[in-house]
Amino acid sequence: MSLKLYAMPNTCALAPHIALEWINKPYELKLLKRGQHREPEYLQINPKGKVPAIVLDDGRILTEAAAILVYLAEQFPEANLGNTNDPYERYQLDELLAYMTSEVHADYAPHFAPQRFIDDESQHNALRQATYKRLHEHYTSLNERLEGKKHPVGIRRTVADPYLYVLTRWIDQTPLGINNYPNLKRFRDQMSSDTGVLRAVATQGIPL
Ligand SMILES: N[C@@H](CCC(=O)N[C@@H](CS)C(=O)NCC(=O)O)C(=O)O
Numbered sequence: 001m002s003l004k005l006y007a008m009p010n011t012c013a014l015a016p017h018i019a020l021e022w023i024n025k026p027y028e029l030k031l032l033k034r035g036q037h038r039e040p041e042y043l044q045i046n047p048k049g050k051v052p053a054i055v056l057d058d059g060r061i062l063t064e065a066a067a068i069l070v071y072l073a074e075q076f077p078e079a080n081l082g083n084t085n086d087p088y089e090r091y092q093l094d095e096l097l098a099y100m101t102s103e104v105h106a107d108y109a110p111h112f113a114p115q116r117f118i119d120d121e122s123q124h125n126a127l128r129q130a131t132y133k134r135l136h137e138h139y140t141s142l143n144e145r146l147e148g149k150k151h152p153v154g155i156r157r158t159v160a161d162p163y164l165y166v167l168t169r170w171i172d173q174t175p176l177g178i179n180n181y182p183n184l185k186r187f188r189d190q191m192s193s194d195t196g197v198l199r200a201v202a203t204q205g206i207p208l
Contacts (some may be wrong), residue, residue: 002027002057008033012052016160070094146183152187169188
């Protein structure tokens with residue numbers, strides 16, 4: 001049995017999808033349509049009703065994008081996606097994955113689903129504007145991190161790259177604009193010409 005990744009187009013599940021392309025071993029992709037993630041069949045896979053989830057070779061399941069990315073880096077060391085030969089860089093990778101999931105991704109929640117925070121629709125725009133301020137701070141810091149560097153951790157690609165790529169794509173859905181973060185733009189352009197990224201994006205049927 002091969003790994004089976006559950007994803008929805010243009011979500012954070014694109015990150016493990018790209019990592020699987022880079023690993024270049026057979027895997028199965030279950031691309032859910034929006035809404036299917038809340039149906040009983042998928043809730044048996046991930047009761048949280050979120051993507052990504054991955055079914056492992058032995059049938060066990062892992063959820064949470066960061067955990068799945070670390071799993072892939074560790075299970076496929078030959079793909080060199082974990083910076084395992086420098087322990088400090090390995091911890092920096094954990095640090096960045098934690099930051100991107102718990103801070104940046106989390107601050108997208110008021111943008112994607114303001115109704116989860118405030119019932120009153122008339123306040124949704126104010127909530128979104130507040131979260132764009134926070135996202136601007138995150139993108140400023142991520143942009144600085146990439147100054148003079150091709151990759152966010154160390155000198156070669158890791159599983160942090162596809163996660164950062166997803167976050168640079170989501171900027172387009174906000175008023176912030178990728179051009180305001182030149183290093184992030186350069187990074188995104190670089191990822192956009194990668195064959196694994198191109199394959200994953202084409203499979204998900206989303207624009208570059
Ligand atoms: N903490 C989870 C968050 C996953 C998450 O929020 N996934 C989004 C897509 S990026 C989702 O499935 N949203 C559907 C929903 O909330 O209804 C992780 O990092 O994997």
